[in-house]
Amino acid sequence: MTDIQRLENDGQLKEIAELAEKIWHECFTEIISEEQICYMVEKFQSYNAMREQTENQDYYYLGVYENGVLCGYIGLKPEHDSRMFLSKLYLEKGSRGKGTASEMLGRVFDEARKNGKKSVYLTVNKDNLHAIEVYTRKGFEIIDSVVTDIGGGFVMDDYIMQYRL
Ligand SMILES: CC(C)(COP(=O)(O)OP(=O)(O)OC[C@H]1O[C@@H](n2cnc3c(N)ncnc32)[C@H](O)[C@@H]1OP(=O)(O)O)[C@@H](O)C(=O)NCCC(=O)NCCS
Structure with missing residues (x-):
């Protein structure tokens, strides 16, 4: 049985950080370099980074549990306009x-x-074909593309996809 719960405490956020590190190293090796994965995990998905996001940048996280065991997560940020950022x-x-x-x-x-909100938007690496197929299947559309300089000599080359509620 799948259960999706909003995180309530620091201990849960630490668990998400551990899971994030595992998932990122396992799923992105064919898309971005190992160096960039390490850099991005530290910058965006470490416990400290996520604590900063949740305390000061309006982000919140949900844990996904399969028979009580954490197996995934969702990060959301309500924008100040009519959009939710996935x-x-x-x-x-x-x-x-x-x-x-x-x-x-x-x-x-x-x-x-x-x-x-009236829509949900996200950014997805242009080479992350499976995720793009899943999002498309679920009704998202590519509305733009963006190259973001994330420091450390790295860039993210993404599509922006949107779902209208
Ligand atoms: C992206 C991710 C969450 C999708 O999860 P998943 O388990 O692969 O997808 P699911 O099996 O739940 O499928 C979800 C839907 O997409 C559909 N789908 C799956 N693969 C598909 C494909 N290749 N083409 C079209 N539709 C597809 C499924 O049929 C299902 O739709 P339905 O419920 O309406 O039938 C998962 O692959 C993942 O965590 N990937 C690594 C991290 C990542 O890339 N995250 C996204 C970063 S932007």
Whole structure:
């Protein structure tokens, strides 16, 4: 049974940080370099980075549990306009291919509606073909592309995708 819960404490955020490090190193090796993965995990998904995001930048995280065991996570940020930013949607390998992402996206749309938003948007690496297929299947459309300098000599080369609620 899949259960999706908003994180309530620091201990849960630490668990997400550990899972994030594992998932990122396992899923992005064919898309970006090992150096860039390490850099991005530290900058965006370490416990300290996520604490800063949740305390000062309006982000919140949800844990995804399969039979009580953490297997994925969602990162969200309500923008000041009518959009919800889907910052992270991650599942560990053993939990993929079972439709869990559809349940996660259903929860994302519920969260967006609860916050009075009219759309959900995200950025996805142009070479992350599986994620692009899943998002497209679930009704997202590519609306733009963006190259973001993230420091350290690295860039993110992404599509911006949007879902209208
Ligand atoms: C992206 C991710 C969360 C998707 O999870 P998943 O387990 O692979 O996807 P699911 O099996 O739950 O499928 C979700 C939906 O997409 C559909 N789908 C899956 N693969 C598809 C494909 N290749 N083409 C079209 N549709 C596809 C499924 O049928 C399902 O739709 P349905 O429920 O309406 O039938 C997961 O692959 C992941 O964590 N990847 C690594 C991290 C990542 O890249 N995250 C996104 C960063 S932007």
